[in-house]
Amino acid sequence: MTLAIQLTVKRGAFTLELNHSLPLHGVTALFGRSGCGKTTLLRAIAGLDRHAKAQIRCNDVVWQQGNHFMPVHQRRIGMVFQHSSLLPHLTVLQNLLYGFKRRLKHSAVQLEPAQVISLLELESLLQLQPEQLSGGQRQRIALGRALLSQPELLLLDEPLASLDQQSRNEILSFLQRVANQTGIPMLLVSHQLDDVVKLADQLVLMQHGRIISQGPLPQQLLQPELAVISAMSLLYAQSHGCHNHLLQLSIGKQQLQLPAPLSNTGTQTAYRLRIQARDVALSLTPLTDSSVSNQLQVSISGFNNAPHPAETLVQLNLEGQPLQALLTKQSVERLGLQVGQQVYAQIKAVALD
Amino acid sequence: MMPELFVALSPQDWQAIRLTLKLCLYTTAILLLLATPLAWWLALRQSKLRTAIQAIVALPLVLPPTVLGFYLLLLLGPHGAIGSTLERLGVSHLAFSFSGILIGSVIYSLPFAVQPLLESFRRMGAGPLEVAATLGAGKLDQLFSVVLPLCRGGFIVAATLTFAHTLGEFGVILMLGGSIPGETQVLSVLIYDHTEAMNYAQAHQLSLGLLISAFVVLFIVYGLNRRFEREAVL
Numbered sequence: 251m252t253l254a255i256q257l258t259v260k261r262g263a264f265t266l267e268l269n270h271s272l273p274l275h276g277v278t279a280l281f282g283r284s285g286c287g288k289t290t291l292l293r294a295i296a297g298l299d300r301h302a303k304a305q306i307r308c309n310d311v312v313w314q315q316g317n318h319f320m321p322v323h324q325r326r327i328g329m330v331f332q333h334s335s336l337l338p339h340l341t342v343l344q345n346l347l348y349g350f351k352r353r354l355k356h357s358a359v360q361l362e363p364a365q366v367i368s369l370l371e372l373e374s375l376l377q378l379q380p381e382q383l384s385g386g387q388r389q390r391i392a393l394g395r396a397l398l399s400q401p402e403l404l405l406l407d408e409p410l411a412s413l414d415q416q417s418r419n420e421i422l423s424f425l426q427r428v429a430n431q432t433g434i435p436m437l438l439v440s441h442q443l444d445d446v447v448k449l450a451d452q453l454v455l456m457q458h459g460r461i462i463s464q465g466p467l468p469q470q471l472l473q474p475e476l477a478v479i480s481a482m483s484l485l486y487a488q489s490h491g492c493h494n495h496l497l498q499l500s501i502g503k504q505q506l507q508l509p510a511p512l513s514n515t516g517t518q519t520a521y522r523l524r525i526q527a528r529d530v531a532l533s534l535t536p537l538t539d540s541s542v543s544n545q546l547q548v549s550i551s552g553f554n555n556a557p558h559p560a561e562t563l564v565q566l567n568l569e570g571q572p573l574q575a576l577l578t579k580q581s582v583e584r585l586g587l588q589v590g591q592q593v594y595a596q597i598k599a600v601a602l603d
Numbered sequence: 604m605m606p607e608l609f610v611a612l613s614p615q616d617w618q619a620i621r622l623t624l625k626l627c628l629y630t631t632a633i634l635l636l637l638a639t640p641l642a643w644w645l646a647l648r649q650s651k652l653r654t655a656i657q658a659i660v661a662l663p664l665v666l667p668p669t670v671l672g673f674y675l676l677l678l679l680g681p682h683g684a685i686g687s688t689l690e691r692l693g694v695s696h697l698a699f700s701f702s703g704i705l706i707g708s709v710i711y712s713l714p715f716a717v718q719p720l721l722e723s724f725r726r727m728g729a730g731p732l733e734v735a736a737t738l739g740a741g742k743l744d745q746l747f748s749v750v751l752p753l754c755r756g757g758f759i760v761a762a763t764l765t766f767a768h769t770l771g772e773f774g775v776i777l778m779l780g781g782s783i784p785g786e787t788q789v790l791s792v793l794i795y796d797h798t799e800a801m802n803y804a805q806a807h808q809l810s811l812g813l814l815i816s817a818f819v820v821l822f823i824v825y826g827l828n829r830r831f832e833r834e835a836v837l
Contacts, residue, residue: 298733322736323744329737337731339752348748349738356739399738 266459282456328396336380349399386417481527502569530575638716646724672778723757
């Protein structure tokens with residue numbers, strides 16, 4: 251799916267100006283600081299706000315152009331809002347079916363209520379009223395309700411922002427499940443890089459009302475604007491099962507072993523590895539007398555400024571995937587590191603998704 | 604000495620009761636249709652006109668009914684802008700007619716219909732409607748599946764307050780409609796006439812009736828208000 255957007259919004263001193271084509275598949279994060287125009291863009295895509303200077307096309311369907319404006323209820327979108335959006339006069343089940351019943355007439359059913367209810371584990375909540383639910387449960391139901399409206403695109407407007415950490419993680423894993431099992435493209439607005447890195451495949455970076463870059467998440471993480479917030483890398487690895495509670499992973503020809511997640515069911519074959527740049531050390535030769543057992547052969551592809559003046563971000567190429575290491579400038583000089591050089595990366599900590 | 608109660612209601616009394624109920628029902632129905640879009644616009648649209656419109660809607664709260672009645676008489680009477688136009692079109696002018704006092708009551712009770720609706724639309728906010736729209740509900744669908752159930756309290760309070768307020772209307776009707784039996788002689792006017800004619804017993808009977816029904820209606824309104832506030836807190 252491709253969204254072609256031309257949009258100009260002026261509001262006081264703030265100007266949003268875009269002319270972009272966003273290829274959407276999997277989860278695309280719309281990332282930027284508060285006030286950069288993410289939500290404005292999302293609401294324009296949904297049709298919740300009508301701006302005079304806007305042209306929006308979804309694949310071949312024109313959503314807005316000149317005087318033509320397709321109203322929200324005719325766009326095939328599902329939306330999850332930041333705050334609880336359940337209709338308070340309806341039960342959980344009635345909320346879930348609100349969109350399903352209305353879209354039923356116009357489109358083939360791809361997702362049945364029973365499927366969504368089991369996917370999001372909503373069985374025990376169906377007869378409750380919204381006010382009896384926790385924040386996390388409400389967002390889970392809002393997500394299910396959006397899915398049941400048979401959307402071609404899911405728009406998520408900071409769906410985790412009003413939740414506590416535990417509920418955040420819960421909803422994140424449900425969102426992962428939805429992304430993997432339904433294949434519906436998602437556009438996720440967020441200003442939390444941590445959430446984005448757990449979930450997104452692609453990232454659209456916004457700043458001061460403009461899109462300054464877009465592309466696959468691992469490459470986007472090298473952008474200086476993101477490295478300032480949190481220098482980290484995202485690697486995709488294949489799993490080959492467990493041995494002595496250690497997950498056997500491979501990236502290209504190289505092997506890693508990591509403590510298996512306790513909830514591991516052994517069915518997951520692809521993992522996302524989040525690695526902080528400060529948890530990566532470099533050596534010129536493989537270390538044999540170190541406790542760090544995950545040691546990967548990489549080549550240096552570049553250097554970037556780090557937030558701290560004494561440090562440098564070293565960009566590495568690991569079997570075609572980017573990896574970053576945070577070193578002091580002193581270490582870089584002492585080892586004589588240069589672009590193109592083969593080195594060994596010791597990885598001290600990994601978060602698995 | 605208190606005048607005696609429970610004299611038989613005269614046919615004139617019954618006629619006034621029927622006329623008053625008719626005026627109240629018509630006013631309430633018309634105002635619900637008018638006040639709903641007006642309150643909606645006031646609650647959810649940002650416009651420079653809003654303050655002016657809000658002030659105009661609230662005018663009947665502060666103006667003496669005689670002022671309102673006076674200007675309506677000028678406008679709707681045989682020499683007024685609207686009245687004379689109607690005459691030219693071969694229709695009778697509206698002073699001293701039921702249609703005239705109906706227009707008067709609609710304007711006079713406007714704030715009582717708009718305020719509770721405005722309040723409940725504001726409490727609901729635009730959020731639930733946006734949610735409904737993203738789930739495939741068009742405007743009319745939103746009105747019936749979201750606005751009516753969520754603002755039920757506001758509608759009930761608006762209707763009862765309008766009804767009760769029209770019941771107690773006197774000044775506007777006297778100015779604009781006079782006291783024509785069966786046409787403009789509503790209960791409040793008839794009570795005035797009875798009193799003028801020293802028929803204290805009949806005046807007392809009708810007054811007590813109005814007093815009790817006004818109390819009952821307000822009791823219901825406040826009861827409902829409490830219930831809906833509790834619902835809103837939940």
